[in-house]
Amino acid sequence: MKTTQYEGNQTFSIKNKEIQPPKHGEVRIKVAFCGVCGTDVHIYHGMMDKRVDIPLTIGHEMSGIIDAIGEGVEEFSTGDKVVVRPLDNRGEKPSDKGYSHICKDLKFIGIDSPGAMQQYWNVPDFTLHKLPADTDLKLASLVEPLSVACHDVRMAGLKEGEQVVVLGGGPIGLLVALVARDKGANVFISEVNQTRVQFARGLGFTVINPNESDLVGFIDEKTHGYMADVVFEVAGVQPALDVMTAVAGIRGRIVMVAIHGQPKEVNLFQFFWKELQLIGARVYEKEDYEEAIALITANKLPFESIITAVEPLENIQKVFENIDKNPDGMKVILDCQS
Amino acid sequence: MKTTQYEGNQTFSIKNKEIQPPKHGEVRIKVAFCGVCGTDVHIYHGMMDKRVDIPLTIGHEMSGIIDAIGEGVEEFSTGDKVVVRPLDNRGEKPSDKGYSHICKDLKFIGIDSPGAMQQYWNVPDFTLHKLPADTDLKLASLVEPLSVACHDVRMAGLKEGEQVVVLGGGPIGLLVALVARDKGANVFISEVNQTRVQFARGLGFTVINPNESDLVGFIDEKTHGYMADVVFEVAGVQPALDVMTAVAGIRGRIVMVAIHGQPKEVNLFQFFWKELQLIGARVYEKEDYEEAIALITANKLPFESIITAVEPLENIQKVFENIDKNPDGMKVILDCQS
Numbered sequence: 001m002k003t004t005q006y007e008g009n010q011t012f013s014i015k016n017k018e019i020q021p022p023k024h025g026e027v028r029i030k031v032a033f034c035g036v037c038g039t040d041v042h043i044y045h046g047m048m049d050k051r052v053d054i055p056l057t058i059g060h061e062m063s064g065i066i067d068a069i070g071e072g073v074e075e076f077s078t079g080d081k082v083v084v085r086p087l088d089n090r091g092e093k094p095s096d097k098g099y100s101h102i103c104k105d106l107k108f109i110g111i112d113s114p115g116a117m118q119q120y121w122n123v124p125d126f127t128l129h130k131l132p133a134d135t136d137l138k139l140a141s142l143v144e145p146l147s148v149a150c151h152d153v154r155m156a157g158l159k160e161g162e163q164v165v166v167l168g169g170g171p172i173g174l175l176v177a178l179v180a181r182d183k184g185a186n187v188f189i190s191e192v193n194q195t196r197v198q199f200a201r202g203l204g205f206t207v208i209n210p211n212e213s214d215l216v217g218f219i220d221e222k223t224h225g226y227m228a229d230v231v232f233e234v235a236g237v238q239p240a241l242d243v244m245t246a247v248a249g250i251r252g253r254i255v256m257v258a259i260h261g262q263p264k265e266v267n268l269f270q271f272f273w274k275e276l277q278l279i280g281a282r283v284y285e286k287e288d289y290e291e292a293i294a295l296i297t298a299n300k301l302p303f304e305s306i307i308t309a310v311e312p313l314e315n316i317q318k319v320f321e322n323i324d325k326n327p328d329g330m331k332v333i334l335d336c337q338s
Numbered sequence: 339m340k341t342t343q344y345e346g347n348q349t350f351s352i353k354n355k356e357i358q359p360p361k362h363g364e365v366r367i368k369v370a371f372c373g374v375c376g377t378d379v380h381i382y383h384g385m386m387d388k389r390v391d392i393p394l395t396i397g398h399e400m401s402g403i404i405d406a407i408g409e410g411v412e413e414f415s416t417g418d419k420v421v422v423r424p425l426d427n428r429g430e431k432p433s434d435k436g437y438s439h440i441c442k443d444l445k446f447i448g449i450d451s452p453g454a455m456q457q458y459w460n461v462p463d464f465t466l467h468k469l470p471a472d473t474d475l476k477l478a479s480l481v482e483p484l485s486v487a488c489h490d491v492r493m494a495g496l497k498e499g500e501q502v503v504v505l506g507g508g509p510i511g512l513l514v515a516l517v518a519r520d521k522g523a524n525v526f527i528s529e530v531n532q533t534r535v536q537f538a539r540g541l542g543f544t545v546i547n548p549n550e551s552d553l554v555g556f557i558d559e560k561t562h563g564y565m566a567d568v569v570f571e572v573a574g575v576q577p578a579l580d581v582m583t584a585v586a587g588i589r590g591r592i593v594m595v596a597i598h599g600q601p602k603e604v605n606l607f608q609f610f611w612k613e614l615q616l617i618g619a620r621v622y623e624k625e626d627y628e629e630a631i632a633l634i635t636a637n638k639l640p641f642e643s644i645i646t647a648v649e650p651l652e653n654i655q656k657v658f659e660n661i662d663k664n665p666d667g668m669k670v671i672l673d674c675q676s
Contacts, residue, residue: 095563099588102613155613225433241606250437260606268579268598271618275440275493278616280609 060110160184498522
């Protein structure tokens with residue numbers, strides 16, 4: 001089978017490997033599609049070389065069909081369409097308080113162990129979610145990032161009719177915006193990349209470029225002074241942190257989706273003054289996957305348009321190079337079927 | 339009657355003024371005691387000269403007896419023992435979403451209008467809470483700061499058996515610790531002032547001086563790796579912000595009680611990684627006052643010991659000067675009765 005490996009130094013190799021039989025409690029998946037996540041790009045840039053065991057097959061935004069079943073696997077059969085929730089919580093302890101998905105010794109499959117950017121992939125059965133037989137496997141590769149969005153929106157406790165500001169209109173920001181709008185929220189997106197601004201407008205969103213307009217004044221006017229009930233910080237930059245406390249109304253909830261590697265300046269006075277809440281949100285839980293699968297199989301959101309390129313697996317090197325050259329794109333998917 | 343006035347330039351004057359009849363909807367209170375709040379000390383230091391209309395009678399941590407009733411006041415009578423919830427929300431708008439206590443145009447009585455550091459004080463009746471006839475009026479002057487603590491603990495959603503770390507063992511920190519312990523939490527206090535460390539230990543708390551011991555390691559050991567379920571940031575300094583995300587366990591809640599006037603560095607990665615929550619908490623609501631009054635009248639917490647000095651009203655200048663000279667003290671109360 002064809003497999004890809006991150007070799008360090010912004011380089012992927014393509015190898016031929018023996019297909020392995022699944023071990024006890026595992027299944028072997030014939031991978032259909034695997035999306036490129038921002039984290040994969042971070043790995044490609046060498047930002048996670050300390051964590052990643054090079055050479056490593058990466059990738060976790062996948063869909064596929066079960067090809068072989070290991071001993072002890074009872075709930076799945078060959079031919080089942082599946083997605084993988086790539087969280088290995090076998091190191092969970094009582095001090096994790098039942099929050100398996102963020103347990104202290106969590107291993108993220110595709111970062112801390114081999115991932116899906118290959119033709120066949122062996123994974124433990126507890127990571128699997130079965131898809132309906134008629135599921136479009138290309139769209140199903142969006143289940144993982146869509147589950148992030150479902151988790152973020154659930155952690156926000158979003159209610160119908162609430163005013164939402166999404167800071168950052170990249171793939172996750174857009175998915176958060178789509179899920180929030182689907183729940184009946186009135187969604188504004190703040191984005192500085194003009195191509196992404198146009199893209200989000202094409203999906204029917206009100207989008208503000210804060211480098212061109214006064215975001216806080218705009219939200220104030222459009223919400224008649226109520227400001228945002230919920231803010232999603234998906235941009236990961238200081239200007240987003242500066243504005244998140246300003247666009248939030250009294251008792252507003254700010255969901256921290258972005259990964260800020262270094263301590264950053266936050267206006268804590270506004271947290272005190274308006275009794276704001278900051279809610280950290282990371283990955284997803286089982287119910288978020290179930291919600292995302294229901295959304296994908298219903299296909300009522302414009303998922304197709306978020307996939308801006310589908311490339312064969314063997315083009316992996318070019319795909320990552322192009323993501324760097326073209327920051328305007330949305331979701332790029334690798335076709336692992338041939 | 340005797341009244342005191344903040345005159346700017348770290349100076350209080352004492353004046354004789356005519357007692358005024360209460361207006362429609364107001365009562366006149368014969369003030370019994372008035373505690374000195376950290377905010378009063380800020381005013382004395384000139385930090386709030388832009389907000390305060392000098393000369394001004396300040397003070398809001400009070401108790402007293404109704405002395406005269408204005409027209410239209412129906413629920414109160416002369417002779418009633420009362421405390422004042424010093425929040426004037428008459429400028430409340432729909433965009434405040436019903437959160438009267440932090441409405442955008444909130445006026446804080448005793449800062450934005452005359453306060454209680456005088457012998458008689460006229461206030462609107464909607465600010466009043468009636469006390470049982472046998473209430474100790476000296477202890478009742480703690481109702482206001484105790485309500486802050488009740489609000490903070492309520493905003494935390496604190497549950498019995500939870501592990502709590504209070505950062506800062508001053509008057510508010512101690513009251514938070516006492517209320518949290520009363521609700522069945524296991525409370526640790528972090529404090530750098532050695533006199534306050536001893537004081538809190540005297541109240542039976544486990545107190546760590548983070549300048550002398552490893553606070554995070556201590557909490558890790560004592561909680562067997564569970565870390566804090568709830569952290570109260572009452573210190574208002576950068577080292578407390580640095581440690582608050584480290585002592586919090588998975589899905590820990592951090593209540594922001596301190597007032598940070600400037601943007602400060604916060605480890606947002608920990609919010610993401612452990613799905614922490616930051617909860618801003620400001621002043622109190624009606625139910626917090628009711629809870630504080632019940633605690634004071636039951637007198638089952640060591641409130642007496644928190645009052646470290648009672649001074650006659652006319653000593654106001656000396657009282658504020660001494661607070662600067664002696665940062666070890668806890669709550670200082672002005673006796674306004676003679």
